[in-house]
Amino acid sequence: MGSPAEPKRRVAFVLIDGLGDVSIPRFGNKTPLQAADVPNLDAIASAGVNGLMDPVEVGLGCGSDTAHLSLLGYDPRVYYRGRGAFESMGAGLAMSPGDIAFKSNFATLDEKTGIVTSRRADRHFEEEGPILCVALDRMKLPSFPEYEVRVRYATEHRCGVVVKGPRLSGNISGTDPLKDNRLLLEAKALDDSDEARHTAAVVNELSREISKILVSHPLNAKRLAEGKSVANIVLLRGCGIRIEVPQFEKKHGLWPCMVAPTKIIAGLGLSLDIDILEAPGATGDYRTLLTSKATAIAKALSTPLQTSPSVFVPGEDEHKPGRSDGYDFGFLHIKAIDDAGHDKASVFKVKGLEAVDRAIAQLAKLLWQAESTGNFQYFICVTGDHSTPVEYGDHSYEPVPFTICRLKDFVGAVGGESSVLETSLDPFPLPTVKAGEDLNEAIGLEKGRKCKQVQAFCGDSVFEFNEIAAARGCLGRFPGSMLALMSHVNSISVPFILVEIAAIHDLVHPSADMFIEPQSLLKNNDLVSSGWHVPSSTDRLIFAASSVIYKLCVSDSSFFFQYTSLTRMCYILGRSFHGESSFPSAFSTLFGELPKETWYCSDLYNWEGFWYASSHLPAAMAARLNFQANDSDVFLTSSMKTGNTWLKAIIPTIMNPIGCMDDDNNDPLLKRHPNELMPSLEVHLFKENPNPDLSYMSSPRLFQTHVPYPIRVHVFGPFHDHVLSYCKESIKRPEKILFLKYEDMKKDPRAELRRLACFLGRPFEKEEEVDKVLWRCSLERLKNLEVNQHGADPWLGFEYKFYFRRGSAGDWKNNMSNEMKEKLDHIAAMKFEGSGLGFGH
Known part of the structure; x- marks a missing residue:
């Protein structure tokens, strides 16, 4: 060398x-x-020499494992198969290709209710953790004697668990509920393969047998006598399978x-x-x-x-x-x-x-x-x-x-x-x-x-x-x-x-x-004052992405503060908004500097990790810069074709008292398309004017946007990481964030409608009110309303009737080959792995 x-x-x-x-x-x-x-x-x-680095890709809030893979030269989309294998190998457990492993916690389970009262039995478990791991190592599974189980202590409350044997799949969910005071989960197959279903059965028996050993261990009897939390369960998450990887x-x-x-x-x-x-x-x-x-x-x-x-x-x-x-x-x-x-x-x-x-x-x-x-x-x-x-x-x-x-x-x-x-x-x-x-x-x-x-x-x-x-x-x-x-x-x-x-x-x-220094265009001192507005009030979002609906408080500065405010993009914004150039013509030079892809017949531009049509990008930038939030604002943010037109009918109906009454003549859905009831930031409000006057809107103001959540080269994409982040936020702030699945809305609309109404501060007092909203907003009625059968959206040009389709959960499978379905299932399983999220259609 x-x-x-x-x-x-x-x-x-x-x-x-x-x-x-x-x-x-x-x-x-x-x-x-x-x-x-x-x-x-x-x-x-x-x-x-210096720069700003996106560890995996722009806009992705990645985990340490996927980021390290990327930085070391391994595409995580190819080589990432769950973090369990990494955790277990790091704990000292040898693994062969085909073995599965879990990132695991010693936790406390209420045996009567099945609720995990503490996901971490004790952060200071350095002395007792190794003892319990020895008791679990090489344990036998009565129904699956051909499998070998290895357990090794890692650090604090963590351990590595490896299962060795035939026909194992890494494409299963875990048993960890991810939050305290939630039911212990059962592992489930994340695809339709026999291997995944079989592996889920093996892991569920493993979970039960681990609990039996820990419950009877004298160390837990001692902890109970000392008033400490017992470690009577091991939570299994992040199932990973060992695969062959090229040596560094x-x-x-x-x-x-x-x-x-x-x-x-x-x-x-x-x-x-x-x-x-x-x-x-x-x-x-x-x-x-x-x-x-x-x-x-x-x-x-x-x-x-x-x-x-x-x-x-x-x-x-x-x-x-x-x-x-x-x-x-x-x-x-x-x-x-x-x-x-x-x-x-x-x-x-x-x-x-x-x-x-x-x-x-x-x-x-x-x-x-x-x-x-x-x-x-x-x-x-x-x-x-x-x-x-x-x-x-x-x-x-x-x-x-x-x-x-x-x-x-x-x-x-x-x-x-x-x-x-x-x-x-x-x-x-x-x-x-x-x-x-x-x-x-x-x-x-x-x-x-x-x-x-x-x-x-x-x-x-x-x-x-x-x-x-x-x-x-x-x-x-x-x-x-x-x-x-x-x-x-x-x-x-x-x-x-x-x-x-x-x-x-x-x-x-x-x-x-x-x-050429961006500093010459925008000084450091202007970083916040130049326009990246952080609202002091609490605006609320409901976000629907690929069958998922959310609502979010976005008062955190991290949602608005972007380092690209030191770039030419923000400089163009600043000039345009101070009248030095026309809007949106000021963005013509910007488009030539952004990554570009073609999706169907449209040119899409990547800005801060998301893909925008040229007609939407200036408005999206303007909305983020100039939009002033009110405490009572409600946002529906959704990826396209995820049922958001249905929700644009439901939400205004719930918020409008007339919607729950018998006076059908005053039903706003009779005269206005749902798009008009919840105007879009990037399509309606900020498209022509970067700082529109919204004072005409009565409180609570209802808004809709597709920005900035979605799929790879797909308008407004990608979306998987936002699904996960909003799911986590809904757990942390349930009073501000509602997480719904479209499939659940279809399966049990009455229950989901009640949840949504309570969340919006408009709980139903009578069952008749629920019935009324369900009838007014039924897809069949909306399709057949005169206002939705004729005319077209003045902003997008789409005929109103095309906004209403079959509305069937899982209909996407009828339009894709088996190979395409398997690829999508694999991507979803990889993205949502360990989160407890899954879509049953």
Whole structure:
């Protein structure tokens, strides 16, 4: 791999889980990265090249497992088969192709009611968890004696469970209800195959037998006597099947290693044949020792000058020696920042990032000591796998900052070799945060970052590491799959973004005309004030996507704050809305810069991860910029052909008292098409005027929109991740978000109508009122009304009669081949896996 006289090129890739965030009011509308004092991360950005990265694709709020697959060069749509296999392999369970595994929790079950009272029996289960896992390991299933069950403790309340045997399918749901105080679920087949149905039966017996063993275990009797929650069930979710995956080294020509105490990431690495290094004291939680992680990666990348750390082997008690020639690619995973996001610990996320910055300095010192021998040339890359905003508490779709530099340029950016070598290598714990601690008092936010730079050291013109600054980088916004363009590390092409970046350094200069700063179009200070309106009031949405209906409170800034506000798109918006150009003609130049696809006969443009027709995109942008929400607003947001015309009749009828009375002559459905009763944002209200006067609308205002939820190259697409996100939000905020299935509306319309009426604050007092609404809004009546049989939509040109079809759930199967149906079933199963969501038609 290259001439011996040449230094070996090696990459330290630091992945900060949950790195990205959004602006937080208590931080002066800064993100945690902006608020934190991170001079070493800033130095990497100042010394290298930068950009915003979508780990999988634009607009996708991905999980860590799918994001890591993408960043490591494996398309998750091809290679992802559930996270259970990763979790179990990371816990030390060897798996063969065809085995299935689960990401599992020790939990507490009310045996009388079957309700899971706590999905986490005890977060501090380090002593008792291994004991219970030993009791479960190699258990027998009475009805299925040919199957082998392996159980291994992972961390906290988690364990890995593997089932080995014939005819197993990963296409089943789990037993985890995903929320406390819900019934324990039964595993169900997610397709019509005999293997899936058989596997569901095996897993349901496994769940029952696990409970029997745990209920009778003396450890639980002891916990009960001590007043602690018993661990009498293991919740099984995220069923994954082990499949053959190309080895990382074969695929990319790089010898890889990884430090990842988080079991699921370690298991993912093992499935790609990446060596998992031993790092004493490193954990997947707040107790981790970052110094140990940095030291392990530095040793692996500087071997043979130093001895490589030992390597973890699944199914074996002993570790094996690391590779004698060392590794080309060292992947350092840091989990604690993601935990801070999930725990909504804003101050800790800032302090945690400062601790990560300190570990980066230690890593740089160790690598510089090796590079100074002349044997190596190092590159440091830092990014995240997704955003986990602390005010949201879950993964989101915002892009993450990305930066990479040569180590020698980093040394120059921090002030020279003496500054690097004076870094202490003493281990340190993550910081602690007191309850109610204020960030201003904790880190002196009002003073800003220390040693503030005002220009880049080299590379592009970015000189600090955060979500906003990265948008100015020369790499622009790019998908994580670009990181997979790897070949041989010592032949100068590991890839455009990883090692060949050395050549880019020589081309990019802050004054270069070829890189025009979006900052010149829209200043950082204008990020929020320039128009991305965050409503202070609470507007409500009902969202129907592929047979699903939602309602959502969108007061969270994460729904409105987008980093693309630093791009030309927002600049065009700003000019148009201040009268400097016509509307929507100001967008003509924008369309030429957006990704474009053809769907049927229409040109669609991708903006922020969604596909829009050219006639809808300006209105969608205008609505997001200028729409002012009222507390009483109700939104129906739906993908096309999902029953939303039916709902546009039902919702106004419920909200209008006349709709429940016997006075049919005043029924608004007799004179107006449902589209007129709930006007669309992008089709009606904002299409011609970017800031329409809506004062004529009486309260409660009823709106409808298709934006921005749907399918791959399909107008307003994709939609699976939004189904999941709104499903989760409906659980968190049931008073603001209603989650309905179209199939349920067809199966039991009376029950679903009552739910909808109560949710809208118009509960029925008499059964006759339910009957009246059902009759007025029946599809048969709506089809036959005179107003719906003649005329056409003045905005779209479609004849009104075409808005009413058969209305049969599952009718799509009558229009597709078996192969197409199987593909759609597989996609839905993969997207909804572990969520408990499924569609029975």
